[in-house]
Amino acid sequence: MAISIPLQAGQFVIEYCGEVISWKEAKQRSQAYETEGLKDAYIISLDAHETIDATRKGNLARFINHSCGPNCETRKWNVLGEIRVGIFAKHDIPAGTELSYNYNFEWYGGAKVRCLCGAACCSDFLGAKSRGFQNFVVPIKLMVSGLLNDRYSVDNMPLYDSTDEETDSNFIKAIVQSNEGTTTETEIDESLRSTYDTDCEILSQALPINVEPLSSVPMEMEEEKNDTNELSNFYVHDAQQSPPQKTAMVSRIRNRNVFRNYQIQSSPLSKNLPPYSNGKLKNHVRRQVNVKFICERLASKEACDELVSCEVCTQEFSISISKFKKSHPTRGSHKHVLLNNHRTLVLTVKEAQDIESGKPDDLLIVLELKNQATSQLDCLYDEIRPAIEERERDSQDSVSTSIAEKWIEASCNKLKTEFDLHSAIIKNIFCTPRRTWSPQAQGALENGIKYLENCQSRD
Numbered sequence: 001m002a003i004s005i006p007l008q009a010g011q012f013v014i015e016y017c018g019e020v021i022s023w024k025e026a027k028q029r030s031q032a033y034e035t036e037g038l039k040d041a042y043i044i045s046l047d048a049h050e051t052i053d054a055t056r057k058g059n060l061a062r063f064i065n066h067s068c069g070p071n072c073e074t075r076k077w078n079v080l081g082e083i084r085v086g087i088f089a090k091h092d093i094p095a096g097t098e099l100s101y102n103y104n105f106e107w108y109g110g111a112k113v114r115c116l117c118g119a120a121c122c123s124d125f126l127g128a129k130s131r132g133f134q135n136f137v138v139p140i141k142l143m144v145s146g147l148l149n150d151r152y153s154v155d156n157m158p159l160y161d162s163t164d165e166e167t168d169s170n171f172i173k174a175i176v177q178s179n180e181g182t183t184t185e186t187e188i189d190e191s192l193r194s195t196y197d198t199d200c201e202i203l204s205q206a207l208p209i210n211v212e213p214l215s216s217v218p219m220e221m222e223e224e225k226n227d228t229n230e231l232s233n234f235y236v237h238d239a240q241q242s243p244p245q246k247t248a249m250v251s252r253i254r255n256r257n258v259f260r261n262y263q264i265q266s267s268p269l270s271k272n273l274p275p276y277s278n279g280k281l282k283n284h285v286r287r288q289v290n291v292k293f294i295c296e297r298l299a300s301k302e303a304c305d306e307l308v309s310c311e312v313c314t315q316e317f318s319i320s321i322s323k324f325k326k327s328h329p330t331r332g333s334h335k336h337v338l339l340n341n342h343r344t345l346v347l348t349v350k351e352a353q354d355i356e357s358g359k360p361d362d363l364l365i366v367l368e369l370k371n372q373a374t375s376q377l378d379c380l381y382d383e384i385r386p387a388i389e390e391r392e393r394d395s396q397d398s399v400s401t402s403i404a405e406k407w408i409e410a411s412c413n414k415l416k417t418e419f420d421l422h423s424a425i426i427k428n429i430f431c432t433p434r435r436t437w438s439p440q441a442q443g444a445l446e447n448g449i450k451y452l453e454n455c456q457s458r459d
């Protein structure tokens with residue numbers, strides 16, 4: 001389902017409407033739908049007791065497909081004491097784009113369903129990463145019926161509460177317009193339709209409670225600085241640099257994807273920090289050194305050679321990162337970077353920018369370690385999730401001490417790898433080893449400068 005007007009990050013898109021039925025009823029219906037030969041699944045979980053079945057009665061939200069790299073996400077809201085599910089834009093979405101969200105399926109039986117989302121980070125099968133593939137049966141979760149007696153459960157979603165703040169929801173009409181004339185097997189229930197506008201308005205006006213996640217503080221991207229100083233001639237700013245972004249506060253437990261992406265908040269003081277003593281500004285904009293300008297002022301040829309060699313290396317890495325960027329655009333505040341071994345690293349924008357100012361090889365090794373630590377944390381979260389859900393609340397408060405200890409340990413491990421990553425970046429920047437140049441390499445200085453100048457003029 002496509003949207004006909006542009007959406008902004010965080011904007012409410014549509015409520016997932018349907019018949020609210022018990023889990024028992026959902027299972028029976030699912031079997032009946034299967035017998036009828038219905039291929040698509042439209043039952044999602046509301047909470048531990050109830051589900052929303054949009055198979056026969058529902059709204060346009062039922063037509064939004066799954067994607068492993070979605071542009072929307074689901075959020076649970078407590079609206080006047082009633083839990084409701086809304087779909088929200090994860091990031092800015094241009095008009096005409098197909099909407100998608102991650103079903104976060106957990107498969108627990110039947111055949112695999114091939115995912116056709118086409119995302120670079122696609123896990124190939126719906127629920128391929130879930131424990132369902134290890135024959136784990138999720139006790140009570142949301143369920144979507146599908147092909148060949150498949151059983152799915154959608155991951156728990158964040159629970160938000162309503163407030164009085166207002167959000168614009170006019171674009172809902174745009175969705176309806178964009179889908180008018182579409183013939184579907186679903187009859188939109190008239191009573192639902194009549195209350196649809198009101199409902200959407202209530203949900204669109206409800207905003208999440210901003211509660212910080214356990215054991216982490218959300219990161220605030222450092223603001224782009226416009227400082228100019230005497231060293232500004234040394235650097236050429238990347239014109240394609242993304243605008244500064246701020247990561248929103250997240251609820252205590254949001255959906256799994258968000259929950260996994262902990263960030264350490266940079267000190268608010270850092271916004272006002274002066275440039276480093278060597279002239280590098282403390283932000284993470286890709287800069288190219290104006291090599292010619294500096295070389296003209298350096299007395300030693302060795303220093304010139306070293307500068308050029310470092311810059312060529314950095315420039316080449318920047319070029320490869322730019323290629324990555326083109327093929328793996330930023331999703332929200334993250335970049336998906338494809339490594340040579342075909343693995344995808346999910347980096348924050350800041351990390352990607354940090355890497356651009358460092359060197360590739362050893363940084364990627366540290367990144368790989370960080371990625372592994374993140375995966376371990378993800379697995380652990382999968383392990384503790386049932387314990388959280390058993391309490392039928394979106395809260396981690398009741399998780400047992402032993403599990404909490406494991407969680408803390410894994411979190412520390414991840415933080416350590418993040419620390420190592422940033423140390424490696426700093427090391428690369430400040431401790432670049434001096435090179436011994438062969439006589440043949442002596443003549444490379446001019447070539448190097450020409451190369452860099454060509455690169456800069458191309459940019």
Ligand SMILES: C[S@@+](CC[C@H](N)C(=O)[O-])C[C@H]1O[C@@H](n2cnc3c(N)ncnc32)[C@H](O)[C@@H]1O
Nearest residue numbers: 040041042062063064065066114115116117146
């Ligand atoms: C809520 S419905 C989505 C709308 C549905 N495609 C339709 O046209 O009515 C969920 C069903 O759509 C299909 N589906 C959604 N996303 C998919 C994806 N990425 N790959 C394969 N099938 C998908 C599956 O059959 C799934 O059971």
